[in-house]
Amino acid sequence: MASCPSNQKLNITSYPLNQTAKLTSLNVFTISLHGLFSTIGIMENLLIIGVVGFHVRRSVISIWILNLAASDLLATASLPFFTLYMAKGNTWTLGTTFCRIHSSVFFLNMFVSGFLLAAISMDRCLVVLKPVWAQNYRNIQLVGKICVVIWGLAVICTIPFYMFRDTIPLPTGHILCYYNYARFPPSGPYDLASLCKQRKEGLAFMKLFLAFLIPLLIIILSYAAVNTILARRGCRRPFRFVRLVVAIVVTFVLCWAPYHFFIIAEAMAPKKGHLQVFSAKALPIAATIGFLNSVLNPILYVFSCPDLCNKIRHSLGAVMESVLAEDLAELARRCSTARSSISTSEMGLRHKNSVPTLKTEEQE
Template sequence: VTPSVPEGPLYCPLLEQMREDNLNNNNTQVNLVVVCIHGIFSSLGILENALIIWVLGFRLRQRTVASIWMLNLAMSDFLATLTLPLFTFYFYSSHSWELGYPLCIVQTSIFFFNMFVSAFLLAAISLDRLLLVSKPVWSKNHRSVARAWKLCALGWLWAALNTLPYSIFRSVIEKADSRKLCYHNFALYLSSEDSLEMDCNVRQGATAISKFLLAFFFPLVVIAGSYIKIALSLRNRHSLFSQSFTKMVTSVIAAFVLCWAPYHIFCILEMAAQYNKKIFKLVQVGLPVSATFAFLNPVLNPVLYVFSCPHFCVRIRQSLGAVFDGLVEEGGGLLTTPARNLQAYIKRRNSRDVSF
C-alpha cells in the first residue's frame, strides 16, 4: 500500500488545534505587565552575567576550578538572557511570532541549550563541592583547571546534542487568525498521513520525557543529594557552618525547582492536551507563563552562586576584582569562608580554654 501524499504541509493534531484556537491575548494591561516583567528580567540577567563573565574571564588573577564552573554557567546564562528580548517582543505582538524563521530557531536552540547546560553544570558544581568536603585529599590530587575545562566542554557538547531535536522540528506556523506560532511541528520530517498521529505522539512524548529526566529530575537528584550529604557532614563538625550553608542550599534547590518544575509539568500535560479540551486550554495559558519562570533561572543563578558569600556585604566595599577573587579562590568561596570562621573560632576558644 502506497502512503498517501499530502497536498500541503502536515501538522500534528495538537498543532492543528493550536492553529484553529483563538486564545484571547488582547488584554492590553496584562500584556503590558508581562512585557515590563520580561524587560526587567532581560536587563538584570544580561547585566549580571556580563559582569561575571568580565570579572571571571578577564579580571581574575588566577584561574581555579570554581571560577571555571562559574564562568561557563555565566556564559550559558548570558546567551539565554540575550534571547529574552525576542520572547518579550512575542508577548508585545499579542502572542504572535513576527521575527521570522531564523530567529525562531535561534531563540529555541539557545533556550533548550541553556536548559541542558545549566542542569549539567549545577550537577557538576554540586558533585565538586561534595568531593571537596568528603574527599579533600583526593580532590587536591585530581582537581585541576584543565580537567574542569574538559568537563565543561563535554557538558556543552552533550547539551548541543540534546538540543538538536528541538531545533530540527521547530517551525513558524500561521494560525487561522493570521498570528504566527514559533513552535515544534513533529510532523515536519519523515511523516505521512497514515503515520501522522503515531509519529507525533512518539516524538512529542520522547522529547518531553527525555528533557524532564535529563534536564530536571536526574540533575535535581544529584544536586539535592550532594548538598544534603554536605550539610549533614558539616553539621557534625560544627553548627556555625551548617546554619548559613543550609540557607544557601535551600535557596539553590528551591530556585531550581520553582523555575523549571512548572515548565516540565506543562510539557508533560501537553502530551494529553489533544484528547482533553480542559487540559488543552490549561496548557495554552500555562506553558508560556511557565517558560517565563524558566527564564528566571539564568537571572537568579548569579545571585545564588556568586553573591551568596556570607560576607559579601563586607567584601563589596573592596574592589570588584578582589571580591570575585575571594569568591572563587580554592581556599574560599561558597563553602570555605565559614570554615575559616570556624577555624578562627576554635583558635579563640583554645586560647581561652585549653580543655576545649
C-alpha cells in the same frame, strides 16, 4: 507543509483570534516581566563575566561560575526576542531560521544550567568526601574539560528541539514559532496523529528527566552527603552554607517545575480538554519563570561569596575612579587652555598699550 493538525487547532484556541486586538493586562504584565528579567540578567551576567574573567585569579570555582554566567547570558540575551513575539500578539515575524535558533538557545540554557548545577554540587561533594583526591586531581584543566563535555552534551540534547521547531501559519493570520512534529516523516507508512503524539511526549519527558529530575536528584543527594559527612565529623555547618543549599534547591524547583508540569500536561492531557488548553495558555508564563533562574543563579552562586562581592565593588570603584580621573584631567586641560588664552590676550593688550607710550617718549 505537513504539520500536526491537533496542535494547530489547540493553538488557535490558545491565542486571541484578532491579531490587532488590544493586549490584556496579563499580557502587559508578562511582557514587562520579560523586559525586567532580560535587563537585570544581561547586566549582572556581563558584570560577572567581566569581573571573574579579568579580575579574579583562575580557579575551579571561577571556571564553574564563568560557564554558568555564559549560559545565563545567552538565555537572557534571547529574552527580548520572545518579548517581541508576545508584544506582537503571539505572532513570529523574524523568520523560520531565527525561530529555531532562538528556541534552541532557551533549551540549550535549560540543559547547560541543569548539568552545571549538578556538576557543581558533585564537585563540592567530592571536596568533602574525597579531600585527598580533590587536592591531587581537582584542577582547572579537569574542570575545563568537564565544562566542554557538558556544553557538548547540551548541544546534542538540543538538536531534536531545533529539528522540530518551525514557523506555522494559522488561518487567523498568526505565525507560530512552535513545534512541528510532522517534519522529517518516516519513509514507511505511518499515522500522522500517532507520530506527532509520540514525538511530543518523547521530547517532553526527555526535558523532564535530563534537564530537571536527574540534575535535581544529583543536587539533593550531593548536598545531603555533604551535610551527613560534616555532621559525622562533628563539624558545625555554617548558616551561610545551609541557607545557600536551601536557596539552590528551592530556586531550581520553583523556576523549572511549572514549565515541565505544563509541558507534560499539554502532552498527556486529552485533546482539546480544559487541562490541555489551560496548559497551552500557561506555558509562556511558565517559560518566563524558567528564565528567572538565569537571573537568580548569579545572585545565589556569586553574590553570596563576600570575597567576590568585594572584587566586584573594587572593580566598579576602579572604573569610577578612572572615569573621574579622566574627567578631572580633561577639566584641568581645559582650565590650562583657558588660562593660556587669557594670558595671551593680556599680553596682547599690554603690547597695544605700550606702543603709544613709546611713540610719545620718542616725540618728547
